[in-house]
Amino acid sequence: MRILRVGxxxxxxxxxxxxxxxxxxxxxxxxxxxAILKGVKAKGDEAVIExxxxxxxxxxxxxxxxxxxxxxxxxxxxxxxxxLDALKLAAERIESFHxxxxxxxxxxxxxxxIILGQKVTPIKRIGAYIPGGGNPYPSTILMTLIPAKIAGVxxxxxxxxxxxxRGSAHxxxxxRLAGATSIFRVGGAQAVGALxxxxxxxPKVDKIVGPGNVYVATAKRMVFGDVGIDMVAGPxxxxxxxxxxxxxxSVAADLLSQGEHDERALLVLIVLSDAYARAVNSEVERQLKxxxxxxxxxxxxxxQGAIIVAQSLGxxxxxxxxxxxxxxxxxxxxxxxxxxRVRNAGAIFLGPFTPETVGDYLAGxxxxxxxxGTSRFSSPLGVDDFLxxxxxxxxxxxxxxxxxxxxxxxxAMEGLDGHARAVEMRFLDEKAEGGKVTAKKxx
Numbered sequence: 001m002r003i004l005r006v007g008x009x010x011x012x013x014x015x016x017x018x019x020x021x022x023x024x025x026x027x028x029x030x031x032x033x034x035a036i037l038k039g040v041k042a043k044g045d046e047a048v049i050e051x052x053x054x055x056x057x058x059x060x061x062x063x064x065x066x067x068x069x070x071x072x073x074x075x076x077x078x079x080x081x082x083x084l085d086a087l088k089l090a091a092e093r094i095e096s097f098h099x100x101x102x103x104x105x106x107x108x109x110x111x112x113x114i115i116l117g118q119k120v121t122p123i124k125r126i127g128a129y130i131p132g133g134g135n136p137y138p139s140t141i142l143m144t145l146i147p148a149k150i151a152g153v154x155x156x157x158x159x160x161x162x163x164x165x166r167g168s169a170h171x172x173x174x175x176r177l178a179g180a181t182s183i184f185r186v187g188g189a190q191a192v193g194a195l196x197x198x199x200x201x202x203p204k205v206d207k208i209v210g211p212g213n214v215y216v217a218t219a220k221r222m223v224f225g226d227v228g229i230d231m232v233a234g235p236x237x238x239x240x241x242x243x244x245x246x247x248x249x250s251v252a253a254d255l256l257s258q259g260e261h262d263e264r265a266l267l268v269l270i271v272l273s274d275a276y277a278r279a280v281n282s283e284v285e286r287q288l289k290x291x292x293x294x295x296x297x298x299x300x301x302x303x304q305g306a307i308i309v310a311q312s313l314g315x316x317x318x319x320x321x322x323x324x325x326x327x328x329x330x331x332x333x334x335x336x337x338x339x340x341r342v343r344n345a346g347a348i349f350l351g352p353f354t355p356e357t358v359g360d361y362l363a364g365x366x367x368x369x370x371x372x373g374t375s376r377f378s379s380p381l382g383v384d385d386f387l388x389x390x391x392x393x394x395x396x397x398x399x400x401x402x403x404x405x406x407x408x409x410x411x412a413m414e415g416l417d418g419h420a421r422a423v424e425m426r427f428l429d430e431k432a433e434g435g436k437v438t439a440k441k442x443x
Contacts, residue, residue: 113396
């Protein structure tokens with residue numbers, strides 16, 4: 001890994017190179033995705049099937065798009081009991097954590113006849129995109145569908161390029177455990193388009209969640225507005241801050257673990273001494289030789305890997321906030337002392353015995369996290385992503401009368417005569433008897 005030192009003449013330029021996070025010219029990707037979305041919108045199933053054959057090598061008929069209940073049950077039976085136990089434990093912990101996020105409608109009334117509040121309503125139908133690629137991701141199914149189910153979403157639609165090969169049984173078993181109501185064996189930008197616009201087989205959803213490659217992320221960005229999305233997720237990221245107390249072997253292993261996801265993954269370590277930086281770097285080189293996914297990890301290390309030597313604790317915290325990583329590990333002697341000082345991170349892992357891997361699988365927290373520096377303004381996927389809120393307002397005649405003059409003055413400030421008239425009309429239309437507004441007919 002390259003070693004950068006804060007204070008070096010070209011440090012800022014080198015840091016900017018790392019934090020580019022492998023950004024590429026997206027014009028070609030956008031053109032391709034736009035054509036796919038246009039095709040799906042116009043031709044529905046026909047386009048989805050055509051693109052799935054072209055990009056994924058699967059030749060499907062319309063009746064094969066949906067995974068049958070029989071296939072799901074047969075897959076569930078094939079999964080070894082030990083694997084099912086792990087999936088069930090993960091599901092239980094994810095459900096327990098996310099139930100704490102649930103919020104209820106609330107209303108507040110005052111003595112002068114005003115009732116204000118918020119009505120909380122679950123989204124009706126969501127689409128969860130589950131990556132396929134080279135590796136199955138049953139954990140992502142649990143992370144996306146369980147919070148939606150807790151929120152009260154009634155239709156949980158899942159799309160994923162399920163090939164029937166390695167790991168597909170685990171994917172379908174996880175979907176069964178998480179409560180998927182429909183599963184479709186399609187992926188890529190065409191799956192996002194199908195969820196956004198609807199086809200003859202795949203229903204249009206209200207919101208699309210879940211991570212994917214650059215084509216999926218671009219498609220989600222392009223359909224936003226027609227449907228809601230959770231975030232535009234990019235390659236995986238890890239930033240580790242170690243004060244030198246953690247064994248270099250553990251630090252190196254955690255850096256390498258995130259490099260397995262993507263050759264464009266961001267792998268950054270912040271330390272306070274050159275000697276410790278060299279020790280971790282030696283461990284990275286040693287452990288890299290033992291990894292099965294060595295080629296992908298090597299590329300990630302070469303493209304987006306760096307060890308940064310900071311001159312002080314304050315400087316290290318500033319760097320963390322500038323990077324705004326998806327995953328942050330505080331591998332320091334007293335990590336709780338630093339939690340309050342960190343402003344930007346998707347998930348924070350504390351101490352030498354909390355590798356990022358536990359967050360991926362069994363901690364119970366969500367592993368769908370903001371990437372690309374977006375933790376500066378966004379949060380992990382959670383129950384709130386599947387809820388919407390409506391403001392509730394009720395004024396009595398007396399309350400409207402009390403605020404009447406102020407409303408009229410504010411309407412005049414903005415030059416909106418019709419706004420003022422809408423209030424005044426309530427009082428001009430009053431009958432003499434009782435001073436109440438007349439109503440012709442109850443609704």
